[in-house]
Each structure stands twice: as C-alpha cells, then as structure tokens.
Amino acid sequence: MKLFDVYSLFDVTPVKAKDVYVYDDAGNKYLDLYGGHAVISVGHSHPHYVENIKSQLDKISFYSNSVKNPLQSVLAEKINEHADLKDYQLFLCSSGAESIENALKLASFHTNKKRVIAFKNSFHGRTSAAVAVTDNHKISSPLNKQQNVTFLKLNDYENLEIELKKGDVCAVIFETIQGVGGLDMPKGDFICYMDRLCKQYGTCLIADEVQSGFSRSGKFFAYQFNNIEPDIITMAKGMGNGFPVGGILINSKIKPSVGLLGTTYGGNHLACIASISVLDILKNQNLQKNASSLESYFKNSIDSMNICKVKGKGLMLGLEFDFEVSELRKKLVYEKRIFTGSSSNKNLIRILPPLTISKKHLNIFFDALKDIL
Ligand SMILES: Cc1ncc(COP(=O)(O)O)c(C=O)c1O
Numbered sequence: 001m002k003l004f005d006v007y008s009l010f011d012v013t014p015v016k017a018k019d020v021y022v023y024d025d026a027g028n029k030y031l032d033l034y035g036g037h038a039v040i041s042v043g044h045s046h047p048h049y050v051e052n053i054k055s056q057l058d059k060i061s062f063y064s065n066s067v068k069n070p071l072q073s074v075l076a077e078k079i080n081e082h083a084d085l086k087d088y089q090l091f092l093c094s095s096g097a098e099s100i101e102n103a104l105k106l107a108s109f110h111t112n113k114k115r116v117i118a119f120k121n122s123f124h125g126r127t128s129a130a131v132a133v134t135d136n137h138k139i140s141s142p143l144n145k146q147q148n149v150t151f152l153k154l155n156d157y158e159n160l161e162i163e164l165k166k167g168d169v170c171a172v173i174f175e176t177i178q179g180v181g182g183l184d185m186p187k188g189d190f191i192c193y194m195d196r197l198c199k200q201y202g203t204c205l206i207a208d209e210v211q212s213g214f215s216r217s218g219k220f221f222a223y224q225f226n227n228i229e230p231d232i233i234t235m236a237k238g239m240g241n242g243f244p245v246g247g248i249l250i251n252s253k254i255k256p257s258v259g260l261l262g263t264t265y266g267g268n269h270l271a272c273i274a275s276i277s278v279l280d281i282l283k284n285q286n287l288q289k290n291a292s293s294l295e296s297y298f299k300n301s302i303d304s305m306n307i308c309k310v311k312g313k314g315l316m317l318g319l320e321f322d323f324e325v326s327e328l329r330k331k332l333v334y335e336k337r338i339f340t341g342s343s344s345n346k347n348l349i350r351i352l353p354p355l356t357i358s359k360k361h362l363n364i365f366f367d368a369l370k371d372i373l
Helices: 047-059 070-083 096-111 128-132 157-165 188-201 269-284 287-305 326-334 359-372
Strands: 014-018 021-024 029-032 088-093 115-119 149-152 169-174 204-208 232-235 246-251 309-313 316-320 348-351
Touching (some): 029 359, 088 096, 096 232, 169 188, 188 204, 269 287, 287 309, 287 316
Parallel strands (some): 204 232
Antiparallel strands (some): 014 021
16 A cells, blocks of 8 residues: 655655664664754653653553543643743643644633634644644645634734734734744744733633743743743643653633543553653753753854854754755755754754754754855
C-alpha cells in the first residue's frame, strides 16, 4: 500500500539520535538545529527520559480517563512550579492541534459566543477549528471555512477594539512568537492591550504556546515576557520531547463540568511520565537559562557576519535573508549535515534546536553558513 503523499521529504533516513545529533542509515551524523519541528526540548534519547519511560512501560502504560492517574497531578504540580502560575487547571490531550481545538471550544462554552479573532500569518494546526484560525487558505477546506473567524494584522489596536465591541467574540488567539509564520512577534504593549480588552469585553485570551512553550523562548511560556494572565494557554511539542503530549492550562474562573472536554489518550501514564521527565531535565540542567543566554550569543555572532537579520527569542529563532533559502537549506543538509527548519516566509530559516545545545554546536553552523554563502 502507498503512503498518502502529503509531505515534502529530504532524502535522509534517521535511525538513531543522541542529544543534538541525528544519525542516518548510512552512518552520517547530522547536527539537529530543527529539533524535529521544535519538539526535541531536552535532547534526543536523554538517559533520564528514556529510563523513566522504560520503567513506566514495565508498570502500566495506559488506562483510560475513567480511573485515577496520580501522574496527571504530579505533572500539573510540576508545570505550575516551572511556570510560576496562580490558579490554573490542567487538561491533557495528545497534540498541538488538539490543544487548540479544546481551547477554542472551551472559550466558546465559557462565553457562549462563537466568533474568533486570529492574526495574519498565524499557524495553529490543521484540524477543524485550529485550521480555521490559521491564516493559510490553502490548507483550509470548505468544511473548515464555515467557522466564524476574523483575521487582524498584528498590532492592529484600532480594529481589535472595533471587533471586540461587537460582543460576539469568544476568543482572541495569538502566538507570542509566530512559528510557522516566520518568527514575527506582536509588540509587548499590544499583548497587554489584548489582555485588557479581552477582560473588558468578556472574551477569552488564548496564548498559543504549542511551539514557544516549555522554556524554548528563554521564559517558561513566551507570553511571560509580558505581564498578562491569559484565560487559556495551549502546549504541546517540547512538552513530551517526542512523545505525543499536549495540554491546555485553564484559568480557574473557567469552571469544569463532567463531560465538558474529554479524550481517550490524553494524560495517559506514558505521556505523563514523558512530560514529567522533560520538566525534571529542564530544571536539573538549567535549560531555560541556556536558551536565553544562547539567544544573545547567536544574535551577536550572526550580526557580526552581516549576512541576514535574526528574529525570535531564546532558541526559537529565524534567519531572514534577501533571497529564497530552499537551496541553502538543502546544502546545509546534504553538504554540511545540518538540519534547519523552513517557514511560510520563503526567505527565512528556522532554528529550533534541542535546548541542550551549546556554543560549540552553534559555531559549527556559523562556519557552515560562511562556507556556503
Ligand atoms: C503555534 C502552533 N500551534 C499549533 C500547532 C499544531 O500542532 P500539531 O502539529 O501538534 O497539531 C503548531 C504546529 O506547528 C504550532 O506551531
């Protein structure tokens, strides 16, 4: 049977991976500056992570959400400790798009309204409501287009208030650092303005931290560069370091009731232990600090090369050139054996490495760039 051919593939077959390196079936070693799309947070095959998952497998890997699973509460406590939040509740699911679906659904339940405000160049996933709030018509089917969504430009203060005043908006959803869109960021002042206005007009503010969360930006959540309190925070990717885990953090003013949300796989034993292990490693190895200190090292090094502009925060970075980068990315993979990411901005390379990366690895990339350009 053929595979449904929807991905554009590099001709590389990874068979093992260790920390910041991936190895293919011919024994080639690749420096991973892509992290499998910002997923690998604490490094490939981290021994603590692998050990914990193996020993959990020996005990119990899964049971449904019809019984108690204390690991879910351990995970909730640890997220709370890392993010230093007050009064949030955790609901677990298994992917980024699923976290967005649940966030939007909950906002609509809570406010009893149904229009959503999203932003130009946003990416929130490919399922029903998630793709409807994603600014890419090509991946939205007629079914998805039935949703009621208004797209505004980032930092459009005036229209945000005009739209919210209409009184029918259940949620404003935003990325503090746009991922797939190409690392643009709303102004901090605009983020605070959204928070204020949402509170004023009875609309939920959803911070999409699927890509930027779990310390990648140099804060636990990227929105925490600003003093706001979103109603719902979405998470996935780095949360599981490759194990499919997602979740939403829900402000305590939104009350649960039995059956309001639910999923079979969300919060299973293996998913919880994977994410608990990630949080332990982030803390023990001080990886959030590493992400923020490498940001300045990366930016200074690139600035001194004078070849392109750097965008983003922490280890969620974009290099914007004045030409299309697809050939450059191919050369990086096939000649220099370095993985990087693309974005909807064709002139931009994304840098999303494991947070365990160090200066010596980044220097390998800088040398490779100098060589190719
Ligand atoms: C900001 C953001 N939200 C949501 C998603 C969707 O996540 P997933 O691919 O796990 O469904 C992505 C994926 O890239 C993302 O970057």
